[in-house]
Amino acid sequence: MKRIKLLILKSGEQVLANVREVIQENADKTENLVGFALDNPVTVLEEIRPSMLAEDGTETEPGIDVLMNAWIRLTKNERVIINNDWVVTMVDPIDELVDMYNKRFEGTNDSDSTLQE
Numbered sequence: 001m002k003r004i005k006l007l008i009l010k011s012g013e014q015v016l017a018n019v020r021e022v023i024q025e026n027a028d029k030t031e032n033l034v035g036f037a038l039d040n041p042v043t044v045l046e047e048i049r050p051s052m053l054a055e056d057g058t059e060t061e062p063g064i065d066v067l068m069n070a071w072i073r074l075t076k077n078e079r080v081i082i083n084n085d086w087v088v089t090m091v092d093p094i095d096e097l098v099d100m101y102n103k104r105f106e107g108t109n110d111s112d113s114t115l116q117e
Contacts, residue, residue, distance in 0.1 A: 022036060048064055
């Protein structure tokens with residue numbers, strides 16, 4: 001099952017990805033969250049588009065333009081592991097953002113949402 005989340009990192013980057021927890025099992029059989037596996041991570045940049053007056057006198061609607069780029073552009077890896085202490089917060093993105101992401105990565109693998117280390 002896909003678990004699309006928007007992460008805010010310590011660096012200030014907004015990263016959208018299919019997120020899986022990376023769990024480490026201790027000798028006493030307890031488990032610790034040590035990080036997150038990000039499948040197909042992309043950075044999300046938004047730009048506010050103000051309303052503008054056209055030559056014919058009509059006014060365009062204000063809005064937000066969204067741009068997605070590969071988070072690490074020079075890699076072949078589709079999965080990136082990050083330490084959990086780099087994540088400031090993780091939230092559910094708006095539906096339109098999830099739709100954009102899913103269209104970009106249609107047909108990619110969709111497996112379990114937890115990884116064991």
